[in-house]
Amino acid sequence: MPARFEALGVTKRFGGLTALAAVDFALDTGISSIIGPNGAGKTTLFNIFTGLYGADEGRVTFRGQPLLGLRPDQITALGICRTFQNIRLFANMTAIENVLVGMNTRVALGLWDVLSHRRRFRRTEGELAARAVALLDRVGLQANANDVARNLPYGDQRRLELARALGSEPTLLLLDEPTAGMTQGEAGALMRLLRGLVAELGLAIILIEHNMRVVMEVSDRVAVLDHGEKIAEGPPREVQSNARVIEAYLGTRGSGPARTRRA
């Protein structure tokens, strides 16, 4: 079943600043990228999609279910999970414990099951651990399962965040700059991994990414945000040659040096 995800007219204001102005976005399956200069509103969009922010206007639905107004954990339970731009692992927990926390919404045990330690509890815990190991294996961290997250190298932390998000069995995965700080080789490997996930599990992925080579290679569609507005959307090749996109990134001729934007 396709993970029909749809956002219509999403608007978000912070005081007088309009961070997002009537942004539309839709995705069925495959990988869709959101690009744009710093401060364009990409992460704000993610925060609205995952329930961390409310939106001032607009509608977001996933499989027909409205998402706005739901808590982040409820959205995760529906099958949407994310990673963070500035890695937010549970630093003092081990890698496998991080993944186990990600599985929280899939644990159907109550307080009494935990206290009584019935067979159901032990079986479930065993299954969870096995699945967590499999996920760590998938992202190449099987040897680090018992390492404390804080001590992992940067690239491994990013991959652990991915494994943790996969723990919630998402059908839609939101990745916020997953290759930041990675070498080109590491980034390539990660993208092959994402492609594999899409092919095998039918995952839909929304990617925020600055690495253009990665974006153009891996995305089925690309949306471009600038100043909170969606200025272009389409297949990568089309977007690449779009005049407004070029302007947003490089500035217009005659308007002086390229505009720099900060969030």
Added chain:
Amino acid sequence: MTHAVLAVGLIGVSAWAVAVFPRSVLVFLLFQGSLLFAYVARIPSWLRVTLLGLALLVLMPTIGFFNGYYLEVATQVGIFVALALGLNIVVGLAGLLDLGYVAFFAVGAYSWAIPGSPQANLIFGGNAFPLSAWWFYAFLFVGLMVAAGAGILLGLPVLRLHGDYLAIVTLGFGEVIRVLANNLDKPINLTNGPKGITPIGRPPVPFGMPYSEAFYFLVLLIVAVVILVNRRLENSHIGRAWEAIREDELAAQAMGVPLVRSKLLAFACGASFAGVMGVVFSAKQIFINPESFTFLESIGVLAMVILGGMGSIPGAVLGATVVTVLNLQVLKGLSLWLNELKNAGVTVLGYNLADLPTQLEPAKYERMIFGVILILMMIFRPQGIFPVRRRARELAKQV
């Protein structure tokens, strides 16, 4: 092997020494130290369980038979162990700094003190109270539930608060409970105010055991249950959710941890342990008044958790033991000893201690030394005596 011999030998020798020198604090400390050694020594776990079980179930009550004060110390240690373990859930695991924890202890204590004494007659009229002694056991659960309820009551308004703000509100909550206990003697006399409630009924005891021994065993049983519950919670999705909240609340929520439910559960669980112990405490003391539940008690329990190692169960147990024994025995003993020197007029460096002005009474150093110990601990071992050791999981081989 040497460890096994040493552990058995230490416990045996120190227990014998306690029997020979029943009044020596140092010897009793040696006995406690031998238990600690048996816990950390590299010996097979069956031996460890046997030794500790033997020491706590047989040796300690026997020692207590000859010196009732030691049993009293052990019982108080047990009470504070349960409190520290409860606070450890809230502060150590979920990372919610609670400065009013003793309020739940108070709630538990009053929930038995009122119906377990004639006090309840003033509220409901008639002559039905105190309840018969058997009710005490039922009220262990009542105290648990009432305290858990109070925990949720505290949890609800502070859900959105973090760190310092949370600490201030919990501090206020602790004071509110104490002030309520102090002032609810009018218009209806609920708590009898600062005069306190007495006599509080004691539970029926099997085999005509002395009360001190009975309370020791009761506290030991409750501590055992509390440790078991703590361990099961910690090694479950519930405990992991708490730790995730402590590490990064926003990320935890985004990963599917329901914040409200998890935090309320942490407050309720932590409070319930204090509630049960409150019931035991009120029966053991026969008399309670608001003075037993001051802010300083909350800080004391927090010091136990931090000293032992936040989030660590053995840490909380050891922290509670060390602080309680320090307060009841070591520092008291020290000030008594200094006092003796003073009264004997001993001369140190040409100065006669008898000339010491009253402002420098040895008894006044007790809190100071305790403070210095805390400071030194935080400087040299900020992670606590027994910091959390991440449990390495046995991982099934992936084929």
